[in-house]
Amino acid sequence: MxxxxxxxxxxxxxxxxxxxxxxxxxxxxxxxxxxxxxxxxxxxxxxxxxxxxxxxxxxxxSRRQRLRAALAYAGEDAAITGLDAASLDHDLGVRAGTEVHVLVPASRRTTANGYVVVERTTRMPALIERDGLRYAPMPRAVVDAARRERDAVRLRTLLSGPVRCGACSVSELRAELDSGNQRGSAAPRAALRSVSDGVVSLTEGLARRVARGAALPLPRWNVPIRDVTGRFLGVVDAWWDEVAFAWEVGTHHFRLGRTEAHHYGRNPHLGAAGVIVLRTPPERLRQDPNGVRKDLVQAFHRAANRVRPPVHALSDRVPATRR
Structure with a gap:
């Protein structure tokens, strides 16, 4: 040769x-x-x-060279999972360590070596290919990382991060936990319960960031509204009192049961009282924040250009009605 x-x-x-x-x-x-x-x-x-x-x-x-080397070592049908895959498109607030976690089919006999952690699985996921590298999808990657995480603070950050940025839902993470290897799943399950309880605050936090980026006065949050007679109209997520404009993003829907959520989510009393209400699905806050800001500005100006109805926040003093 x-x-x-x-x-x-x-x-x-x-x-x-x-x-x-x-x-x-x-x-x-x-x-x-x-x-x-x-x-x-x-x-x-x-x-x-x-x-x-x-x-x-x-x-x-570089980190990328280490990732490519891990895939070359593990074989053509291997995939990167864990924090490297979970952080592919989103900053989850948790950094990967020196290890690279890869998945291989259960039939393969590849073993861990050097910085590569090899996990054999009968549940190879549908892979995401990016710039010549293969990754597990977000829910699988997050759960694979969570099962190996021993720090409680990092674990909760890891599980809440993709929910907060809209990369996946609590139910998707829970389904992945239920379907996968149960070893090491107790701590992630407990942490995921606390994340589920905090979905309301995560959605509201995202809504606040979207509102801060809009060319509008800052609203008040979680405001009960009543009409001029004192009749309770409902609680809105965000409220611009100067123009009687309400924004609903679903936080109160999570806090209430199905019947109450329907009442607040499609509250007929606010519209009947003349309140302009913009309703935004929580997932759109994550997927299209600039589009939501445009909707907010347009709705605000529409509210400003009509006669303000006689409605008030619950904490405001209602003018006395004439007898």
Whole structure:
């Protein structure tokens, strides 16, 4: 076999994705085993990241290079899970450590090595491919990370983060916990219950951030409204009193049962009293915040351009009615 010349090796390093390659591929390209060993020696131009996986550089490997090497080591049908996958598109407030967690089919005999944690599973998920790397979807990635997390604060942050940013729901995380490996699931289940209890505050927090970014005065929050006679009309999530404009994002729906939620979510009394009400589904706060801000501004101006109805926040003093 003809040994690959140095200029060809340099070209190989430039064209190999992230500079990470399996030794089997190097040999298939004409690089001898002795050349691989020699170039991976201390002080050499290459380095061995994992068994059978080489980085065609002597520099400190990046996180992405470590991820690609983990997949190359684990095999073509492997996928990255845990915090690296969960943080693919969202900052969840929890950083990955040095380990890379990968899933492989249960039939594979790949074992953990170096910084790679290998989990064999009979439930390989539908994978997300991004820039040549394969990842588990958000609910699976979060639960896989949660089952290995021992710090209570990090665990709750990990589980609440994707709910807060709209990447997945509490019910999706709970379903993944129910379907997956039950080992190490007790602490995530307990933490998820507290996240479920806090969904209201998470939704309201997101709504507050959206409102702060709109070109409007800041509203009051969780405001009971009554008409001029003192009749109770309902509680609104956000209230602009100067124009009698209400915004509902679903926080009170979560606090109440089905009957009460229907009453507040489709409250006929507010509209009948002349209140302009904008209703925004919680998921839209996460998916389209700029669109929601435009809706808020338009609804506010519509309210400002009509005669303000005689309604008041419950804490306000209602003018005396004429006898």
């Amino acid at each position: 003809t040994q690959t010349s140095p200029p060809t090796l340099a070209s190989l390093a430039r064209t190999t994705p992230d500079g990470v390659v399996r030794t089997a591929e190097l040999r298939a390209n004409g690089v001898s085993g002795s050349a691989i060993v020699g170039r991976c020696r201390p002080g050499g131009p290459w380095q061995r990241l994992l068994p059978g996986v080489v980085l065609l550089s002597s520099a400190e490997p």
